[in-house]
Amino acid sequence: MRKRMYGGLLATAMAMALALTGCGNTSGAGTENGTQPAQGEDAQTAQEQGDGQELVLYTWDLMFPDEILEGFEEETGIEVVYSKFDTDEAMLQKLSTADGGDYDLIFADDYIIETAIEQGLVQELDPSKLENYENIDSRYQGQFYDPEDAYTVPYGAGIPLIVYDPELVDFEITGYADLWNESLTDSVALVANGRVITGITLLSMGESMNTEDTAVIEEAGQKLLQLAPNVRLIQDDNTQNALLNGEASVAFLYTSQVYAALQENPDLRVVVPEEGLGFGVIAGFIPSKAPNSEAAYQFLDYILDAENSAACTQYVGYYSTNTAGEELIPEEVSQLLVAPEGKTMEMVENVSQEANDVYNKVWTEFKAACD
């Protein structure tokens, strides 16, 4: 699932950037040793060990709070070089060009990691090097992209949900099927991920989000065409804004956007659709020829720590994939950051080329019909 967190989080991030030194993601000059006040002996030695080392971290913008990046640099003396990509596909392209080198640690979406593993661009993970490995929430392990948990560490999970403004909608929305309601003409905002939107249509038909039966996908396409009159906009970035500024009264949003929307307007209502949920995982992996995989392990271990994980989760606004960290998330936001239990959950997986072609076509047809 496509994850974007630029949303309302930008404001939070800016505030944080102001509060902390600078706005860069790489180390501030002040964190290098020498300019530090006296520290504990452990930290000092660790710092000397890591001195001069670099960790090339490759992920989207705004994936880690500055306090975590700086805390890691302080504790280990390893300098974090934060390299950014816009899309999973761009990441894979670069990693493939670098033949699995250049980067030490990458965080990306599940489906693209599966492809990266197939391409031999990912090295096997040695959990014994991660003291906090057992903090990982097992619900997010053993998924399709890494069934044996041999390569990845989950960082956050996204479950797109329906959010609506009860003042503008005069009935109670309980599931995907309600998006088709006639009273919602021209007032629904959707994220721009074809597989996700086709997926919820399939769920509303009682089918799997990953069906490869082209007839069923076509049928979902027909059903989607009936949704077209209700669609106000289809957009991946800051979709929650449409809800906040009155452009739309109902929105189907990524987790970070749900979080951002609720922070802005607590009166909005969040619906956990009764038909079941689709979810995606952002996970970290070490490329096959990472120049400094030891630093990557140290970073993974650092963010798997309960307290650090809780800080990261509250910053990115995705569901926690860390059971120990979950407990430290304040109650007022925990409902939005700890995944709902007892619902059937399905991941959007890579499908066969033939099915993929039909998904693509159905999606293009749907978008054009919304006009």
Added chain:
Amino acid sequence: MQKKKQGGKLWLAAAPLYLFTLLFVAGPLVYMVILSFQTRAEGYGVLNVFTLDNYKKILDPVYLETFGQSFRLAVTSTLIIAGIGYPFGYFMAKCSPKWKKRLMMLIMIPFWTSSLIRLYGWMIILQAKGALYQTLHFLGMDIAPLKILYSYPAVVIGMVYALLPFMMLAVYSSAEKMDWSLVEAARDLGASPVKAFLTVTLKLTMPGLLSGVILTFVPSMGLFFIADLLGGNKIVLVGNLIQDQLTRGADWPFAAALAVVLMVMTSLIIFLYRKVTHSTELEGIL
């Protein structure tokens, strides 16, 4: 003898330029054409197997329609732009030098800001309760929140806004060069103002108008980000489709085939322009 030698040296001086063009303009184009005949690999990447499937796929009504949509939008925008831009360029050429400078500044200043940022400005204006709504409300009009943004008209507004300066400049430069005494002669010989305009002015400024048409029509086939931002992704142009196929669709050969067809179409339009005007340059720009 001497001259010949110098000519040879001059060619050498231009060689880096040729090399650069060959490498960075022709190279990618050739790569794109080759890619459009290759086969997509299962999973990731491209297989070096010749196929025509990518082009066949374009014939699917769903994808063909994106060309139709792009074409319609380009025609609509170009007509509106010509309607506004021609009179503007014409009258600008008739202004005093002082006003010409001022008007030129007004046209140029927006270019100092990224076009993306200016589009976000339009979004703020057109939003449901945006600047336009607030203004109308302030003027005492009791209206429902606007539903202009994320619609076809919004995209047309964005296109017209983004490409209007090119038409204005093209018409202006050809009206500026025109010999106005010819109009006076026509009037002296008894032509009405309208007839003088139609038979003299319009004819003489036609190259400017046509190059303005080219300069707006061709880019408007490709400005997909305007449809993205102002159209809320609901107006699917060829550009949007190409972008889709390159990213999530992961079908590069198909994207390349779409790009090749789009390029052939725009080249045809430029070819037609040359046939009609017998000119090899775009008036006012080159």
